[in-house]
Each structure stands twice: as C-alpha cells, then as structure tokens.
Amino acid sequence: QVQLQESGPGLxxxxxxxxxxxxxxxxxxxxxxxxxxxxxxxxxxxxxxxxRIYTSxxxxxxxxxxxxxxxxxxxxxxxxxxxxxxVTAADTAVYYCARGIVLTGYYDYWGQGTLVTVSx
Amino acid sequence: DIQMTQxxxxxxxxxxxxxxxxxxxxxxxxxxxxxxxxxxxxAPKLLIYAASSLQSGVPSRFSGSGSGTDFTLTISSLQPExxxxxxxxxxxxxxxxxxxxxxxxxx
Numbered sequence: 001q002v003q004l005q006e007s008g009p010g011l012x013x014x015x016x017x018x019x020x021x022x023x024x025x026x027x028x029x030x031x032x033x034x035x036x037x038x039x040x041x042x043x044x045x046x047x048x049x050x051x052r053i054y055t056s057x058x059x060x061x062x063x064x065x066x067x068x069x070x071x072x073x074x075x076x077x078x079x080x081x082x083x084x085x086x087v088t089a090a091d092t093a094v095y096y097c098a099r100g101i102v103l104t105g106y107y108d109y110w111g112q113g114t115l116v117t118v119s120x
Numbered sequence: 121d122i123q124m125t126q127x128x129x130x131x132x133x134x135x136x137x138x139x140x141x142x143x144x145x146x147x148x149x150x151x152x153x154x155x156x157x158x159x160x161x162x163a164p165k166l167l168i169y170a171a172s173s174l175q176s177g178v179p180s181r182f183s184g185s186g187s188g189t190d191f192t193l194t195i196s197s198l199q200p201e202x203x204x205x206x207x208x209x210x211x212x213x214x215x216x217x218x219x220x221x222x223x224x225x226x227x
Binding site for chain 1: 121152164214
C-alpha cells in the first residue's frame, strides 16, 4: 500500500522560506507512470494546485506562485520536496503531497496534510 | 488558465436522496475531469477519474458523466457517510485547477 507523509516546520516567519518534504513508502518514486504534486488548502477554503515534478526532474508550477516555488525530487530517499520563498500570512494553509497518474492526471494517493502557519 | 465552477456551492439532502453536483470548465477539457470527496480534517479521496470511471473500492452509488465543458457527479442514494465536501479537478492542462467545492449537508 502506497503511503505519502509530509514533514517540515509547522511555523514559518514572514519573508522566510517554507520547506516541506514528502516521503513515499510502499512504492518507488522513480516509476515513470506517476508524477508528484503539492496542493494546498487554506482553512475553510478550496484546493489550490502548487505544482508537480516528474522523476525525470521536469516540473510545472502554478503561475500564481511560480516565482517563489521550487519542487525537487530525491529518488535515493524516495522523497520529493517543496520550497516556497518570501512567505506571507496568505501562504498559511494545509499542504498536501499527492501522487498523480501521468496518462489521466488524477491523484490516487494523498498525504494526510500538514498545517503550515506563517506568523512572526 | 482553466476555471472550474461547481454548482451548487452547498446542498442539503436526506439519506436515500439522489443528488447531482455539476462542474463546468471554462474551456473544453475532453474527459480530463476527476471528482474527490473530502471530510473535515482529512485529505481528499478520489471517487471518479476520467469523468466517468469509478475508482477501485468506491461504492457504485457514485457515478460521473460528461465531456468537454460540462460534467456531473451523481450519488444515487445518499448514505450517512456521504455527507462531505466534493471537488472536481481538471487535469487537462497546467496549472491544474479545482472547483470551489460543494458542501453536502444533512437536511
């Protein structure tokens, strides 16, 4: 059974960089059938797609965040990561990592989510 | 960017009711439309992919239809565990996008 688990600081100061890691277990992150995404959800609001990475290292980002986002993958650790720079209170949200299916694009496995609060 | 619009935003219904939620894309997305169910404090759960394919393990009372710009999610007979928020997602192009959600509440 595939499992994804987010980890990282729950509190980040304004203007600093938010860093999260997603550890994948029960399957290889290197499979070409999948891509790996970050999605966030502010409290009481909807889902916002942040971006994705293929195991080749190719990435796509949401243009609304593109200048501040970096997603990377470490196949040796079966992990992928998110960095979001220059954060403000508007970046406070639950951050999910998820596995996407290359051919159809749906997300079949999600992490449990981790709350990141931006506050001084 | 493709905008996804769900209707209604909220819905009150009773156990046993048939419920339909609609999702409209701002441009054609073929059948690259997926539906998720989210309960409070939990990650979204995949229900339907590619507009009409039922994810393994999901009860058959859930069904999806549509193509192009207009899609529907139907629950044929509501069960107590179905009261949740539902989201559509387009995976036709990046940036991927979700509908704003439909909150299904008990009447």
